[in-house]
Amino acid sequence: MNDTTATPANSAPMTKRAITMADFRNRPAIAAAMGGKTTKLGHIIGSVYGSKEVIGKLKDGTETNSTVLTGDFECANFQTGEVFKSGSAYLPKYFAVQVAAQIAASRDGGVLFAIEVVMEPNPKSKDGEGVAYQYSVVNLIPPERNDPLEMLKARLGKKLAIPSFVPGRAIEGKGEEAETPSQEDEAPAPTDRKAK
Numbered sequence: 001m002n003d004t005t006a007t008p009a010n011s012a013p014m015t016k017r018a019i020t021m022a023d024f025r026n027r028p029a030i031a032a033a034m035g036g037k038t039t040k041l042g043h044i045i046g047s048v049y050g051s052k053e054v055i056g057k058l059k060d061g062t063e064t065n066s067t068v069l070t071g072d073f074e075c076a077n078f079q080t081g082e083v084f085k086s087g088s089a090y091l092p093k094y095f096a097v098q099v100a101a102q103i104a105a106s107r108d109g110g111v112l113f114a115i116e117v118v119m120e121p122n123p124k125s126k127d128g129e130g131v132a133y134q135y136s137v138v139n140l141i142p143p144e145r146n147d148p149l150e151m152l153k154a155r156l157g158k159k160l161a162i163p164s165f166v167p168g169r170a171i172e173g174k175g176e177e178a179e180t181p182s183q184e185d186e187a188p189a190p191t192d193r194k195a196k
Helices: 027-034 093-105 123-127 148-160
Strands: 039-057 063-077 083-090 111-121 133-145
Touching: 027 039, 027 111, 027 133, 039 093, 039 133, 063 093, 093 111, 093 133
Parallel strands: none
Antiparallel strands: 039 063, 039 111, 063 083, 111 133
């Protein structure tokens, strides 16, 4: 049986030092990009808490800078079926900078994202510049603020509703932990009887 779909992961996700675009490199996708086709390579989901600029050097000695995102990430490689988890991710610069800007604007300091990684032809290579392929990402959901308190409130829903407050009256509830007033706390009920 010749199955051309991605192989399912055979084990629990492996932990890596960092997720990079090199985790998705494969020869058939490179050949397809050189032939003008785009190939879906995998996906990355993450909850980002921070970012920093990292200075490095390419093989030819050219200085380069990258933005590394820090948080909780998981990626799946569609070709191998491998699943990785990491606390760091190096994503294409244009996307990493966009997420870093959202982190800086968020007082809570978190951003959720889900992307699909693709390999596509590099339009610059037609002019003789650069390599014939490039990595790109497609948003599966737009990056959004990760506000843990708002997420918790949404999960709790009506359980978190604030009851009406009446001074001097105990708050009654249906939960196991709701306190019931003791007889000492209860005021005597008014009577309509007249003293004889």
